[in-house]
Amino acid sequence: MSHSAFHYVDGVLHVEGVSAASLAEQFGTPLYVYSRDALTRAYHAYADACAGRRATVHVAVKANSNLAVLNVFARMGAGFDIVSSGELARVLAAGGKAENTVFSGVGKSAAEMREALEAGVKCFNVESIPELHALNEVAKSLGKKAPVSLRVNPDVDAKTHPYISTGLKSNKFGVAFKDARATYAQAHEMANLDVIGIDCHIGSQITEVSPYLDALDKLLELVEQIEADGMSIRHVDVGGGLGITYDDETPPDIGEFVKTLLDHIEKRGHGQREVYFEPGRSLVGNAGVLLTRIEFLKPGEEKNFAIVDAAMNDLARPAMYEAFHRIVPVVKRDEKAHKYDVVGPVCESGDWLGRDRELAIAPGDLLAICSAGAYGFVMSSNYNTRPRAAEIMVDGERARLVREREEVTQLFAGESILPD
Numbered sequence: 001m002s003h004s005a006f007h008y009v010d011g012v013l014h015v016e017g018v019s020a021a022s023l024a025e026q027f028g029t030p031l032y033v034y035s036r037d038a039l040t041r042a043y044h045a046y047a048d049a050c051a052g053r054r055a056t057v058h059v060a061v062k063a064n065s066n067l068a069v070l071n072v073f074a075r076m077g078a079g080f081d082i083v084s085s086g087e088l089a090r091v092l093a094a095g096g097k098a099e100n101t102v103f104s105g106v107g108k109s110a111a112e113m114r115e116a117l118e119a120g121v122k123c124f125n126v127e128s129i130p131e132l133h134a135l136n137e138v139a140k141s142l143g144k145k146a147p148v149s150l151r152v153n154p155d156v157d158a159k160t161h162p163y164i165s166t167g168l169k170s171n172k173f174g175v176a177f178k179d180a181r182a183t184y185a186q187a188h189e190m191a192n193l194d195v196i197g198i199d200c201h202i203g204s205q206i207t208e209v210s211p212y213l214d215a216l217d218k219l220l221e222l223v224e225q226i227e228a229d230g231m232s233i234r235h236v237d238v239g240g241g242l243g244i245t246y247d248d249e250t251p252p253d254i255g256e257f258v259k260t261l262l263d264h265i266e267k268r269g270h271g272q273r274e275v276y277f278e279p280g281r282s283l284v285g286n287a288g289v290l291l292t293r294i295e296f297l298k299p300g301e302e303k304n305f306a307i308v309d310a311a312m313n314d315l316a317r318p319a320m321y322e323a324f325h326r327i328v329p330v331v332k333r334d335e336k337a338h339k340y341d342v343v344g345p346v347c348e349s350g351d352w353l354g355r356d357r358e359l360a361i362a363p364g365d366l367l368a369i370c371s372a373g374a375y376g377f378v379m380s381s382n383y384n385t386r387p388r389a390a391e392i393m394v395d396g397e398r399a400r401l402v403r404e405r406e407e408v409t410q411l412f413a414g415e416s417i418l419p420d
């Protein structure tokens with residue numbers, strides 16, 4: 001958690017100047033709450049380190065696509081990284097600009113390519129030869145040239161969870177390093193493509209700089225070969241992935257991380273190129289919490305359970321990756337703590353939010369699940385016909401509802417029964 005934005009006042013958790021307990025009273029639970037200040041600080045950490053250098057920040061929309069969140073970044077002049085035409089529509093609705101948006105993703109449809117080309121995105125991060133052909137055709141049909149970067153798979157170990165590690169040979173992502181030079185040559189031959197850059201993305205929740213430097217070395221070596229082949233590479237996109245502190249991780253400071261990468265690129269003689277960053281988690285992760293209320297305490301033979309009103313459909317990360325999120329009481333109690341598994345009401349044993357947590361709690365109490373701003377709401381579902389949570393943005397002393405809680409009737413509004 002960002003210490004300034006989330007803190008206790010007289011034993012009550014506050015988000016900036018607003019009591020989390022009063023937010024839960026007013027808007028109900030489960031409730032996602034974001035701090036504008038924490039979003040702003042995280043963005044500035046990147047943007048300030050990029051200032052005066054040829055480097056730009058593209059917010060990875062997939063980490064948190066709420067319009068109010070995207071708008072906070074758009075107002076500060078951020079670019080965006082999208083992976084679908086749905087995300088493009090969100091960026092535009094939130095005041096972002098297509099010309100500052102890069103389009104990533106391994107399986108873009110022709111319709112998505114068309115929409116993005118018509119909107120005028122800055123670059124397509126292409127991941128395969130068939131995708132190059134498809135994009136070339138779409139661009140031709142529109143009488144345009146599509147700006148293209150190839151996502152190269154540098155085959156480095158990002159030392160993170162296998163499900164969120166993306167730069168190994170065994171991953172589905174990117175063009176294999178050994179094929180990259182030939183793929184660039186093919187792209188160069190396509191009349192409706194304009195080859196302008198190179199990119200990679202080696203994984204997420206990376207808490208060391210060294211895998212980035214390894215990836216950069218391989219990328220820059222390739223850039224030299226490609227330019228020797230007669231193409232010019234204007235930008236190098238290093239992807240996203242810097243990790244955050246969920247528990248006791250110690251990721252590098254964002255500003256230091258950016259400077260280390262930019263210095264490395266300069267030292268290698270590539271300082272004239274523009275560098276793109278695509279951070280997601282490190283911008284939004286510790287700017288949000290998920291508030292939940294305890295329904296029941298259930299002592300068990302081996303474990304005690306705190307059954308809460310948030311579940312795996314609200315926050316999928318523990319169930320999906322066994323991810324750790326700190327869980328804290330919203331109103332502190334003086335009583336003795338006991339060990340609980342914090343679990344949701346969904347009918348699956350995988351529906352847990354935290355295991356073996358020392359908590360002094362009673363039924364009806366509120367808990368805050370920390371570091372829930374990234375890959376939280378965006379990965380939520382309606383499993384068990386559970387309406388998705390509301391989202392709140394706190395700005396100083398004010399709190400604003402930035403997404404209404406879903407109603408059950410909305411969930412099956414598009415369904416119908418057979419007529420006979």
Ligand code: LLP
Pocket residue numbers: 060062063081104105164201203204205239240241242278279280281282317321374375
């Ligand atoms: N760029 C590309 C091409 C990506 O695939 C991703 C994330 C990012 C940027 C942003 O990476 P970040 O800075 O957030 O690490 N759902 C998982 C994380 C999946 C990340 C997918 N790609 C989780 O909850 O941990």
